[in-house]
Amino acid sequence: MQRFSLYQRLLSWLDRSVLRQLRSDNVRTATQLAIPFWIASIATGLIAYLYEKGFSWAEDVCREWLAGVPAMAFLITPVAFLLAWGLVYYLAPGARGSGIPQVMAALDLANPGHDHKVGYLVGIKVAVVKIISSILLLLGGGIIGREGPTIQIGASVFRWIAHWQPKNWPQLSRKVVLVTGGAAGLAAAFNTPLGGIVFVVEELTRTHITHFRTPVFTAVIIAGMTAQAFLGPYLYLGYPPVSPTGISFLGIASVTAACAGLAGAVFAKLLDKINSYRKRWSSTSGQVGWVFTCGLLFAGLIFLFGLDAMGTGKPLINRLLFNPFSHVAWYIFPVRLAGMVLSYSSGAAGGVFATSLSAGAILGKLLAGWLHVAPAHTTMVILVAMVSFLTGVARSPFTATILVVEMTDRNMVIFPLLVGALVAQLVATLVDSRSLYERSKSTFFAEALQQPGAPAPV
Incomplete structure (x- = not known):
């Protein structure tokens, strides 16, 4: 419990010094619901930035190694594959692969009967293993992306933040936490806030977005802005030259x-x-x-x-x-x-x-x-x-x-x-x-x- 005291002390200080000054109970409740989302969104954007830097570093290092001595691939690649696999196999099997199917499965499990099993798919240990394993695989030249993993990482961060909020605060919906975290992760990874919102509607929920609308909109904006604060207002693929086309x-x-x-x-x-x-x-x-x-x-x-x-x-x-x-x-x-x-x-x-x-x-x-x-x-x-x-x-x-x-x-x-x-x-x-x-x-x-x-x- 001691390692989580800083976050809980921050929320307790806000509760004593700020929230109790709000006269309206509705405003206070809405603020208590929003603060964990804001913190989780900022954390997701920061992690997405660091993850992108780690990914770029790993790919550049591997290219430098293999450009000079291509035969080194027969040593580097199998070793990197084994290390990346072993980390997942022994520490967090739920971290293997993309990350999107795990969030989808976690949504199906996010109910009072099975919520305790969600940690196999979405959690801080899973997120850490995900990051390290994928970077190791990329050091070996692996053809992988970080966008699906960032969705799982975002959901993990949001679930962790929601779990450690004060028990006397309004509790966040389990599904809203996972959905919002996934959307924030995609928005921060690609710098595509609309893509994060559409992804939630089309892939994660497959239902009407009414219950998720405000949290998702807020999270993708904050996570995206946090990533932009470090990376700048970048475009993932720049401005390719495109000529107008007709019906033909x-x-x-x-x-x-x-x-x-x-x-x-x-x-x-x-x-x-x-x-x-x-x-x-x-x-x-x-x-x-x-x-x-x-x-x-x-x-x-x-x-x-x-x-x-x-x-x-x-x-x-x-x-x-x-x-x-x-x-x-x-x-x-x-x-x-x-x-x-x-x-x-x-x-x-x-x-x-x-x-x-x-x-x-x-x-x-x-x-x-x-x-x-x-x-x-x-x-x-x-x-x-x-x-x-x-x-x-x-x-x-x-x-x-x-x-x-x-x-x-x-x-x-x-x-x-x-x-x-x-x-x-x-x-x-x-x-x-x-x-x-x-x-x-x-x-x-x-x-x-x-x-x-x-x-x-x-």
């Missing part, structure tokens, strides 16, 4: 979307199948062998195909978006998909949100060449493919669209992107009626139910 472009957009949505859905289904197959290796020695093999195979990809076969893919996206005459070899697309599978199925922490955008960007560039699209419209094709591939994986067409629009500050492209996202959603549904996140959620939900649980979110 919708045909190209639809073909691009159908191909990218199909690719995303097939990739997600393949990833789910491989994760299911991995369960056959249930012993610790079997798990070690699986992870080492994943790392060794991935090292081979890096050695054979170079630095484009590793990392988050953000440098690759920027290169394709800002230079319509840039070139990418066709084989980089299947190579990065294979790398995503190997990285994700290693059992360490790391998401597929941002890496799906990079896969879509590569496919969009290839399709633009195959369809003989004019250089002026190549960027638009790439953006449509990014949205569509992510839609095929996550089945969140509006979230994918709003994220890309906010990341590029190109409102003029929203209608072609929406068309592409809806086409991709239709095609992806024909491949599999459930998204990767929905299937993973079922696994994490079942695992959490088997845990004894703990009353405190640690």
Whole structure:
């Protein structure tokens, strides 16, 4: 209890010195409900900033190592994979993978009967392991993103803050805490407040937002502003040059979307199948062998195909978006998909949100060449493919669209992107009626139910 006294003393001081001076009981109650959200939002924004810096450092260090001596991948990558997996396996199994399915499963468990089991999926220990494991995996060149993990981290921070507020204060809804934390995490990670709000509506709650509206709006604003205070008012993907398109472009957009949505859905289904197959290796020695093999195979990809076969893919996206005459070899697309599978199925922490955008960007560039699209419209094709591939994986067409629009500050492209996202959603549904996140959620939900649980979110 002593280690949490500073936070509790702060709230007690506010209660004595400030809140009791408020004459209206309603105003006092509303303020008591808001203060934990404000503190949690600021903390989430700060952690997202530090996490981004750690991610960038790990990717830069790995690139520096392997650019000089590519053969080092055969040593660095398997070791990094094993360390990242071992941290999760022994300390916090609920930290593996993306983080979005865990928050979805935690929402289903957030009721008086099962709330004590939520700590397996969302908690401070889970968040710390998530951060360290994903950075270790990226040091080995892993093709992972930090956006899904930041959603789980945000939910963990919000749950921890809510748990340690004074018991005589109005208690926050369990579901509101998790939903708001997830939205704040996404907003801070991508600097996309609208994307965080739409993500809550489309992916986390799948219900009317009435009960979550004010907390979500407040949290994404505060978390986003906190991240901006350190990173500046940045755009995740800058200002890519986009030329106006007419109605005729919708045909190209639809073909691009159908191909990218199909690719995303097939990739997600393949990833789910491989994760299911991995369960056959249930012993610790079997798990070690699986992870080492994943790392060794991935090292081979890096050695054979170079630095484009590793990392988050953000440098690759920027290169394709800002230079319509840039070139990418066709084989980089299947190579990065294979790398995503190997990285994700290693059992360490790391998401597929941002890496799906990079896969879509590569496919969009290839399709633009195959369809003989004019250089002026190549960027638009790439953006449509990014949205569509992510839609095929996550089945969140509006979230994918709003994220890309906010990341590029190109409102003029929203209608072609929406068309592409809806086409991709239709095609992806024909491949599999459930998204990767929905299937993973079922696994994490079942695992959490088997845990004894703990009353405190640690």
